[in-house]
Amino acid sequence: MAHLDHDPDARPDQRSLVDLASVAPMTAQLNTAGHMEVGGVDLVELAYQHGTALYVMDEAHLRHCLQSYRSELTANWPNSVVAYASKAFICKAMCKLVAEEGGWLEINSGGELAIALAAGFDASQTVMHGNNKTERELAEAIGAGVGRIVVDCFEELERIQQIAAERGLIQKIQLRIKPGVVAETHSHIITGAEDSKFGFGINDGWAEQAVQIALQSPNLELCGLHCHIGSQIFALDCYEQAVEVLFRLIGNLRKKIGYLPSELNLGGGVGIAYLVGQQAPEIAGFVKTVTGAIARQAARLGLTQTDIRLFIEPGRSIVANAGVTLYTVGAIKELTGIRTFVAVDGGMSDNIRTCLYDARYECLIADRAGEPRDALVTVAGKHCESGDVVAIDSSIQSPEVGDTLVVLATGAYNQSMASNYNKQPRPAVVWLVDGKVREVIRREEYADLLSCDVG
Ligand code: LLP
Numbered sequence: 001m002a003h004l005d006h007d008p009d010a011r012p013d014q015r016s017l018v019d020l021a022s023v024a025p026m027t028a029q030l031n032t033a034g035h036m037e038v039g040g041v042d043l044v045e046l047a048y049q050h051g052t053a054l055y056v057m058d059e060a061h062l063r064h065c066l067q068s069y070r071s072e073l074t075a076n077w078p079n080s081v082v083a084y085a086s087k088a089f090i091c092k093a094m095c096k097l098v099a100e101e102g103g104w105l106e107i108n109s110g111g112e113l114a115i116a117l118a119a120g121f122d123a124s125q126t127v128m129h130g131n132n133k134t135e136r137e138l139a140e141a142i143g144a145g146v147g148r149i150v151v152d153c154f155e156e157l158e159r160i161q162q163i164a165a166e167r168g169l170i171q172k173i174q175l176r177i178k179p180g181v182v183a184e185t186h187s188h189i190i191t192g193a194e195d196s197k198f199g200f201g202i203n204d205g206w207a208e209q210a211v212q213i214a215l216q217s218p219n220l221e222l223c224g225l226h227c228h229i230g231s232q233i234f235a236l237d238c239y240e241q242a243v244e245v246l247f248r249l250i251g252n253l254r255k256k257i258g259y260l261p262s263e264l265n266l267g268g269g270v271g272i273a274y275l276v277g278q279q280a281p282e283i284a285g286f287v288k289t290v291t292g293a294i295a296r297q298a299a300r301l302g303l304t305q306t307d308i309r310l311f312i313e314p315g316r317s318i319v320a321n322a323g324v325t326l327y328t329v330g331a332i333k334e335l336t337g338i339r340t341f342v343a344v345d346g347g348m349s350d351n352i353r354t355c356l357y358d359a360r361y362e363c364l365i366a367d368r369a370g371e372p373r374d375a376l377v378t379v380a381g382k383h384c385e386s387g388d389v390v391a392i393d394s395s396i397q398s399p400e401v402g403d404t405l406v407v408l409a410t411g412a413y414n415q416s417m418a419s420n421y422n423k424q425p426r427p428a429v430v431w432l433v434d435g436k437v438r439e440v441i442r443r444e445e446y447a448d449l450l451s452c453d454v455g
Pocket of ligand 1: 085087088129228230231232267268269270313314315316317357412413
C-alpha cells in the first residue's frame with residue numbers, strides 16, 4: 001500500500017492520492033482495491049455500511065495533533081495549558097479524548113458546557129468564553145466549577161461577581177483584551193481588530209478599567225489576560241504583534257496600579273492547509289514563535305517562565321485535517337462550455353463554510369483514488385439554493401453516479417455549524433482507528449426533526 005506520505009516508490013497512477021498528503025488525515029492511504037482508506041478502513045465500504053453524507057475522523061490524527069501541541073509546549077514553555085477549542089468540533093468522545101491527552105477544554109456556551117459535563121470532563125479544566133454569556137450560562141458555569149471564565153464586557157464582571165458572591169465562591173477569571181491587531185484572514189474571522197465586538201480595548205482605557213474593577217471585586221480572582229486575534233492565520237508575526245501589545249499593556253498596568261498577570265492566554269487561530277500547496281504553519285513553529293515572543297517581552301519586565309502560565313486554545317489545527325466528509329454522487333450535469341455539476345447527498349447543511357467564507361476544498365473519488373484527478377467539476381449540494389456548493393472548480397477523478405466522493409479537511413467547523421436546512425437530518429460522525437469504526441454521533445432520523453415540534 002502506498003502511504004500518503006510522499007512515497008518514492010509510488011507509481012504514477014497513485015500520484016493524485018500522494019499529492020493530497022498535506023491536506024488529508026495522517027493515516028489516509030490507497031488500498032489494494034484502489035480505494036482510499038483512513039485508519040485502516042476502506043471509505044467505499046464505510047459509505048456503503050453507514051450511508052452518506054458521513055463525517056469521518058482519523059482518531060490517530062486527532063491524538064497526534066494534541067500531542068504535538070503538548071510536547072512542543074513542554075519543551076518550550078512547560079508552565080502551560082492546551083485548551084482545545086471545542087467550537088471546532090465537540091461531542092462526548094472528543095471531550096474524553098482531550099482529557100486522555102492531558103488537555104483542557106475551551107467552551108463557549110451552556111450547551112458546550114453541558115456536553116463536556118455529560119462526558120465527565122473535569123469542569124475545573126475548562127475555560128468559558130462568549131461575548132454575551134447569559135445569566136443562566138454564567139450561573140451554570142460557576143455552579144459547575146469551570147476553571148476560568150474569560151470575561152468579555154463590563155456587564156459580565158458585575159454578573160459574575162454577583163453570582164459568585166451569592167454562592168460564597170471566588171471565581172477565577174481572565175480578561176479578554178482586544179489588541180488592535182488585524183490578522184491576515186477572512187474578514188468574518190478576524191477578532192482582534194479595534195472594530196470587533198470581542199473584548200476590552202486598550203487605547204480607550206477599557207482594559208485598564210476592567211482590570212481595576214476585577215481587582216476590586218471580592219469574589220473575582222483575576223488570573224490574567226486573554227486575546228484571540230482570529231482564525232485560519234498563516235502569518236505568525238500577527239501573534240508576535242499581539243504579544244508585544246499585551247506586554248505594553250502589562251508594563252503600563254504594573255507601573256500605574258502594580259498589577260502583574262500570572263496567566264496569559266493567546267487563544268487559537270493557527271491556520272491549516274485546505275488546498276495542496278498551501279503552506280500552513282507547523283504546530284512546532286507556532287509554539288516556538290509565541291513562546292519566543294513572550295520570553296523576550298517578559299524578560300524586559302524581569303519575568304520568567306515560572307511567573308507566567310501560558311494558555312493556548314487551538315481548535316481547527318487539531319481537528320480540520322483529521323476529518324473528511326463522504327457523499328454519494330447522485331447526479332452529474334455537464335453544461336457544455338460552462339461547467340460540470342456533480343450533485344451529492346448533502347451540501348450547505350453539513351458544510352456551510354463554502355457559502356460563508358468562500359472556503360475551498362480538495363476532493364476525490366474514493367472508489368478510484370489512485371487514478372489521476374483530471375475532471376474539473378463543481379460539487380453541488382442537494383439544497384434549494386444556487387449558492388449551495390461544497391467545492392467550486394475542483395479536480396477529481398472522472399465521476400460516476402454512485403461513486404463515493406470525499407471532501408478533505410472538513411473536521412473543523414463543519415459538523416459544529418451544521419443545520420437542518422430543508423429538514424435534512426444531520427449526518428453521523430464516525431471515528432476510525434486500527435481498522436475499527438466507532439460511531440460517536442449517530443445520524444439524525446426524521447423523528448429527531450420532530451422531537452422539538454410540539455405544535
Ligand atoms: N479561542 C477563541 C476565543 C476563539 O474564538 C476561537 C475561534 C478559538 C480559540 C479557536 O480558533 P481556531 O484554532 O479554531 O482557529 N467558523 C469559522 C471559525 C470561527 C472561529 C471562532 N473562534 C470557520 O469555519 O472558519
